């Protein structure tokens with residue numbers, strides 16, 4: 060079986076679902092002949108034709124609104140925002156229609172659509188090509204916000220997102236699009252959208268993260284292990300609706316929690332997890348919850364971006380701080 | 386000088402303000418006087434319905450309500466031209482079109498009375514239409530997306546969107562007609578130009594002499610019609626629907642009419658427009674001219690008018706009673722339609738909200 064990258068897993072999931080479900084269509088800018096600027100849709104137009112893999116006019120509002128329309132008519136559209144920095148014009152259609160069509164019509168009309176976007180920094184891209192803005196979507200009811208962090212999870216979660224009867228915003232951490240390969244059987248098996256993934260068991264501290272930072276956290280766990288500290292690593296994967304139980308269970312065990320994300324700190328999704336820990340696990344905590352995040356600034360242009368993004372060292376330091384308390 | 390391209394916008398009118406026929410050759414549907422009487426009757430019931438709605442708002446039985454007074458020909462013309470399998474994406478005041486497609490007055494009252502169940506239209510074909518879309522313009526793209534679905538599946542169906550003169554300034558409208566032109570989608574976009582967007586007059590929306598011509602840049606067929614003349618609206622709609630259905634592309638129809646009411650019951654139009662202008666508009670309103678035409682044809686008279694109005698009153702009273710008798714949804718309803726199934730995390734909030742009910 061071939062080893063594939065995260066971006067290839069995205070393509071594999073799209074191809075699988077399009078082959079097995081005629082109602083699945085892909086639309087966006089340059090998704091056709093070019094196969095997407097990151098090649099996520101490469102080869103799909105050849106296989107499924109120009110209507111099911113549609114190059115749209117260059118207008119994000121159009122892409123999002125047409126996606127809503129398609130979905131209400133029994134299609135399962137997968138729309139692509141070329142970069143998450145260009146998703147803002149889509150937000151009205153996502154928040155006002157995709158996410159509320161079901162509740163507005165008491166279930167008469169629904170929007171089983173996926174809005175995909177390459178997400179996050181670290182690829183030396185121009186301005187507006189490196190944002191992490193998942194927290195702007197996690198406060199919208201009716202949506203699922205999903206971030207895969209490995210080729211296998213990209214495949215399984217994207218299949219689940221396409222099959223889900225409600226709209227999903229699917230952020231793909233582009234920094235790890237081609238970082239490594241793993242075997243991902245093309246078996247059409249979806250992963251659940253309602254659980255966090257515990258990637259590494261540990262007993263002393265819980266590292267909670269998602270997207271590209273999963274890699275930093277796993278490396279931090281290795282570094283901590285060398286010093287005799289046992290870190291549990293949780294990939295939240297589906298931010299909303301949140302599987303808080305898995306996080307609570309882990310923190311109840313370890314008594315310590317470090318939340319890691321690259322979006323700005325204030326009102327980032329880490330704040331929600333920290334608040335939930337304070338509400339529901341305060342007496343299990345042995346140390347204050349730590350957050351290792353982007354700063355409350357716009358992600359700088361690429362000469363400085365690695366100083367903005369959470370590093371392994373910052374995660375290790377935070378974990379040690381939680382251990383120094385008790 | 387060489388010309389790269391040249392355009393003109395046709396203006397269509399059959400009945401003038403007095404109900405005089407200004408064109409000889411009537412379209413087929415208009416030769417069927419029985420059908421024209423049916424359309425007239427729906428225009429009357431729409432007006433009776435509308436007056437009832439405003440009265441209910443005034444007595445605290447409805448929330449804010451957007452009246453359709455003066456738009457009856459435009460709205461009934463749109464709705465009656467569509468086939469059941471077509472899809473309608475509207476803004477918020479196109480009741481004439483909705484009643485034609487089976488929306489019940491009680492459903493309208495429910496929605497403006499603060500209950501989502503009003504959007505769960507029970508009757509086909511309205512049942513597969515979109516619900517009211519409050520964010521101006523956004524519905525145009527839902528129609529374009531629906532049209533794309535019809536094209537992908539090779540179904541002979543058309544998506545129709547309605548938009549106001551104000552709404553035609555929005556990117557969503559331009560985006561919808563643009564992709565309709567680029568992909569040859571079966572889309573008919575109707576700009577119901579009632580001269581006002583709340584307090585902002587038509588001329589502030591655009592320097593273009595017609596709003597219909599906005600479709601030219603998208604490569605669509607464009608026409609401006611007298612929106613108070615139901616024959617003109619219906620004819621332009623039928624032609625546009627036929628072209629769209631047969632793969633000959635989308636259209637933009639500008640129906641020129643006038644908002645005789647305040648913008649909504651929360652608005653006071655006297656703050657920004659002249660009584661004289663409104664008076665002049667009343668002289669051109671759509672019901673009077675169709676009645677004059679039908680009376681001249683000998684198929685309508687005062688007795689029939691009175692009898693039908695009495696029937697409408699009774700119908701609306703029934704609908705009002707049905708609406709007033711509906712009980713609020715249980716508090717859990719706000720959770721139950723947010724996702725297909727209530728997620729575990731949300732279920733905790735649902736349980737909590739429910740627990741407050743028994744306190």
Ligand SMILES: Cc1ncc(C[n+]2csc(CCOP(=O)(O)OP(=O)(O)O)c2C)c(N)n1
Pocket residue numbers: 478519520521548549550551552553579581582583644648
């Ligand atoms: C995006 C958006 N902006 C503003 C409003 C508030 N608003 C409601 S109706 C309206 C005017 C609409 O005018 P027009 O499009 O001409 O339609 P009409 O009400 O005349 O039918 C405005 C500004 C809104 N509902 N949506």
Ligand SMILES: [Mg+2]
Pocket residue numbers: 549550551577578579580581582583
């Ligand atoms: Mg208007």
